[in-house]
Amino acid sequence: MLKSGALLPPVSKICSRLAQAGALWYDESKGLCTCVCRRRSYAFFGGLSMKKWLSVILSIVMLSTVLGSGASFAFAATAATSGSCGDNIKYNIDTGTGVLTLTGSGATNNYSNMNVNFGSSIKRCPWYNSRDSIKRVVISEGVTVLGNYLFFEMTSVQTVILPSTVTGVNRYAFAGCTALSTVNLQDTKITKIGLNAFEDDAKFTTLRLPETLTEIGDFAFRKAGINSVTFPKECAKIGISAFAGCKFVTITLPEKITSVGTTAFSDNSFLLDVFVENPNLNYGTLDPFANCQSSLTFHASSGSTTQAYAEKKGYKFVASDSGCDHAETYTVVTQEPTCTAKGKQDVYCSKCLKYLRTEDIAATGHDLQVIQTDDQSEKNGHIFEYLRCAKCNDESTDTIRTTHVRDEDGNYVWKDGCYTDMVLTGPGCTTTGRLIRRCSVEEPTKNSKCTALQYINIPAPGHTVKEWTVVVPATCTTDGQKTGVCTACHQSIAESIPAGHDYQCTEGETDATGHRIDTYVCSVCNDTYTTQVHVEWVDGYYDTRVIAKASCLMTGSSIDTCRYCKTTRTNVVPAYGHDFKFSGCDGTNCTYTCSRCATTRTNTLSNVASYFFDNMGRTADKLLGYYYDVNNDGYVNLRDYVLIQRFQAGIGLTQPEPETPETPKTTG
Structure with missing residues (x-):
C-alpha cells in the first residue's frame, strides 16, 4: 500500500516496469502503452490526463501485485443492452432484431482491445460481449466521430448505417468485422479514415468514399475484400499499406493525390490498370505496388513520375496525353558524371522527339x-x-x-x-x-x-627426466626398463631400454673379384655374422649395359652390374665432339665433313685466308682447326696456306683421303 503523501514514480517509469514484466508495451517516444494480452497489440491511453493516467497505472500496479507477473487480466463482464458510449451519446441493443443503435451528438468514447475494465477511459466497447448477436448497426444524425475500437471484432455485423454528420473514423473502429459488407461512407462528411479502421473486413467489396475525404490512414483497408473504389477528387494522401491485399482490377488516382504510401497497393494480385492524373505523384522510396502482376499497366501523361516509376519497375506504360507512347527514347548527356558527383542527361522520345524528363547519371566511382x-x-x-x-x-x-x-x-x-x-x-x-x-x-x-x-x-614438449634409474638392464636380445620422474609435471615415467648387440668388425682380405668378407662378433654374447663387401670394380667381373650411346654432341650413359654381389654403378660417356676433315673445294668454298656423323660445314676461301695467320698452330682446337688444316695432316702451317692460295688461284688439287678417326673408349 502507498502511504499518505508518498511520491509516485513518473508514469514513464511505471510503464517501463510493466513493460519489463510483460504486461504492457510502452513507447516512450510517443507516450503510448500497448496491452499484449491478445493476439495483436493495439495502442491505448493516448491523450489521457495525468490524473487519469495515475488512476489507470495504480489500478494495474495493484492488480499486478495481487495476481503476479503471470496473471491473466480476465474479468467477467455483464452484457448491458443499453447505456452511454459518449458524453452525449446513448446506445441500445434490440436483442430480438440484433440491431445496435447509437443516438445523440458529438464524438463517441475511445475504447481499447483490452478484456479488462479499469474505468471509463480504459475498456472495451460496452456491447463487446454481445457482439455475436448484433447483425446491424444504426448511428443516428448528430454523431460526429466514431472512436477507437468502437466496433472492433464485431464479427456478426453485416450492415452499418452512418449519419451524414460523421466527420471522422478513428483507428480500428471497424477492424475485424469479417461479415461487414455494406457501409454508406459516401453519405457522410468524413475527412480522414484512421489507421487500420477497416482492416480484415473480408466481405467489404465495394468502397464508395465521400467527396470530403482528404486522407486515408495507414493500413486503413488492409486485407479487406474491396475490388472497386472511387477516390474523391479532394483526396490528397493514401497511407502505408492502406489497400494492401485487396482485390482491385483497376484504380484511378485523381490529380490531388500527391503521394501514395509504402506498399499502399501491394499484393493486389488481380490489378491490371492504374490511371494516374497527377504528373508529379510521389511514389516514395519503397514500392507502393509490390507483388502485383508483372503485366500491370500504368496510364499517365508522358514525362510524368508515373512513367519513370513504371519504366524503373518494368511495368507497361501508356501515355494518356498524346498518340505517342514514348516507348522508345534516347538521351543527351548535359553534364558528365565524375568519380564522386552525379551527372545529368535529358531524355527524349525517339518517335516524336519530345523532351520527356531529366535524369541523374550515377557517379562513376573511383577506379x-x-x-x-x-x-x-x-x-x-x-x-x-x-x-x-x-x-x-x-x-x-x-x-x-x-x-x-x-x-x-x-x-x-x-x-x-x-x-x-x-x-x-x-x-x-x-x-x-x-x-x-x-x-x-x-x-x-x-x-x-x-x-x-x-x-x-x-607442440607438446614431452616429459623431461634428468635422472633415470635402471630397473631391468637390457641384454643383447631382451629389452630392459628404466624409471624416472618428470621435472615438469612430476609424473613417474617408465621407458624401455632397447635390446641390442655390441658388434665389433674384422675386415677380410680383398680377393681377385674385388670383394672381401667382413666378420662381426658381439663383444657381449659372441654372436657372429659375416657380410660380403664390394671393394672395387675388376674388369671381367661385371657386365656393362649401354643405356644411351654417346654421339658427337650428346653424352651417353651405361650401367655396370657386379656378377657376384649385384652392386651397380652408372657411367657417363662424354660427347665425342665433331671430327671434321677436309673433303673438297670448289674454288670458292672449302667443305669439311665429320668423320663420325657425316655432318658437313663450309667456309669461303677469302675468310680462311684472312684469318689464317691468326690461327696457325691451334691444331688442337677442333672448332677452328677444321677451317685451316686443309691437307688433313693434323697441323695448320704454311703447307695449308699454300694450298689455300692455289685454290684461290684456280689451280686444282687432288682431294686427300680422309683419315679414319679413332673411336673413343667407353670407360666405366
Missing part, C-alpha cells in the same frame, strides 16, 4: 589502380601496393593495400619481430597448447596495422 608496389615479403612478410584513381588521378584517393603473404599451404608467413603471441592454453608434457598470433606490422603511412591473425598449436 583504383596500382601505381607502385613495395615488396617487403622477405623483411616482414608483406606486400604494400599504392593505389590511385586511374580516372581522376586525385591524390586524395591514394590508399595502400596491404597483403600479408601466405605460404603454399595457405598459412600466413610470419617473420621474427613482426607479430605478437597470446597463449590461450599452455602445452602440457603430452598435450598441445594453443596460441593466437597477431600481426604487428604497420602500413608505411602508419595509419593502420595489418589485421592478420592465426591460431597456432603449441
Whole structure:
C-alpha cells in the first residue's frame, strides 16, 4: 500500500516496469502503452490526463501485485443492452432484431482491445460481449466521430448505417468485422479514415468514399475484400499499406493525390490498370505496388513520375496525353558524371522527339589502380601496393593495400619481430597448447596495422627426466626398463631400454673379384655374422649395359652390374665432339665433313685466308682447326696456306683421303 503523501514514480517509469514484466508495451517516444494480452497489440491511453493516467497505472500496479507477473487480466463482464458510449451519446441493443443503435451528438468514447475494465477511459466497447448477436448497426444524425475500437471484432455485423454528420473514423473502429459488407461512407462528411479502421473486413467489396475525404490512414483497408473504389477528387494522401491485399482490377488516382504510401497497393494480385492524373505523384522510396502482376499497366501523361516509376519497375506504360507512347527514347548527356558527383542527361522520345524528363547519371566511382608496389615479403612478410584513381588521378584517393603473404599451404608467413603471441592454453608434457598470433606490422603511412591473425598449436614438449634409474638392464636380445620422474609435471615415467648387440668388425682380405668378407662378433654374447663387401670394380667381373650411346654432341650413359654381389654403378660417356676433315673445294668454298656423323660445314676461301695467320698452330682446337688444316695432316702451317692460295688461284688439287678417326673408349 502507498502511504499518505508518498511520491509516485513518473508514469514513464511505471510503464517501463510493466513493460519489463510483460504486461504492457510502452513507447516512450510517443507516450503510448500497448496491452499484449491478445493476439495483436493495439495502442491505448493516448491523450489521457495525468490524473487519469495515475488512476489507470495504480489500478494495474495493484492488480499486478495481487495476481503476479503471470496473471491473466480476465474479468467477467455483464452484457448491458443499453447505456452511454459518449458524453452525449446513448446506445441500445434490440436483442430480438440484433440491431445496435447509437443516438445523440458529438464524438463517441475511445475504447481499447483490452478484456479488462479499469474505468471509463480504459475498456472495451460496452456491447463487446454481445457482439455475436448484433447483425446491424444504426448511428443516428448528430454523431460526429466514431472512436477507437468502437466496433472492433464485431464479427456478426453485416450492415452499418452512418449519419451524414460523421466527420471522422478513428483507428480500428471497424477492424475485424469479417461479415461487414455494406457501409454508406459516401453519405457522410468524413475527412480522414484512421489507421487500420477497416482492416480484415473480408466481405467489404465495394468502397464508395465521400467527396470530403482528404486522407486515408495507414493500413486503413488492409486485407479487406474491396475490388472497386472511387477516390474523391479532394483526396490528397493514401497511407502505408492502406489497400494492401485487396482485390482491385483497376484504380484511378485523381490529380490531388500527391503521394501514395509504402506498399499502399501491394499484393493486389488481380490489378491490371492504374490511371494516374497527377504528373508529379510521389511514389516514395519503397514500392507502393509490390507483388502485383508483372503485366500491370500504368496510364499517365508522358514525362510524368508515373512513367519513370513504371519504366524503373518494368511495368507497361501508356501515355494518356498524346498518340505517342514514348516507348522508345534516347538521351543527351548535359553534364558528365565524375568519380564522386552525379551527372545529368535529358531524355527524349525517339518517335516524336519530345523532351520527356531529366535524369541523374550515377557517379562513376573511383577506379583504383596500382601505381607502385613495395615488396617487403622477405623483411616482414608483406606486400604494400599504392593505389590511385586511374580516372581522376586525385591524390586524395591514394590508399595502400596491404597483403600479408601466405605460404603454399595457405598459412600466413610470419617473420621474427613482426607479430605478437597470446597463449590461450599452455602445452602440457603430452598435450598441445594453443596460441593466437597477431600481426604487428604497420602500413608505411602508419595509419593502420595489418589485421592478420592465426591460431597456432603449441607442440607438446614431452616429459623431461634428468635422472633415470635402471630397473631391468637390457641384454643383447631382451629389452630392459628404466624409471624416472618428470621435472615438469612430476609424473613417474617408465621407458624401455632397447635390446641390442655390441658388434665389433674384422675386415677380410680383398680377393681377385674385388670383394672381401667382413666378420662381426658381439663383444657381449659372441654372436657372429659375416657380410660380403664390394671393394672395387675388376674388369671381367661385371657386365656393362649401354643405356644411351654417346654421339658427337650428346653424352651417353651405361650401367655396370657386379656378377657376384649385384652392386651397380652408372657411367657417363662424354660427347665425342665433331671430327671434321677436309673433303673438297670448289674454288670458292672449302667443305669439311665429320668423320663420325657425316655432318658437313663450309667456309669461303677469302675468310680462311684472312684469318689464317691468326690461327696457325691451334691444331688442337677442333672448332677452328677444321677451317685451316686443309691437307688433313693434323697441323695448320704454311703447307695449308699454300694450298689455300692455289685454290684461290684456280689451280686444282687432288682431294686427300680422309683419315679414319679413332673411336673413343667407353670407360666405366
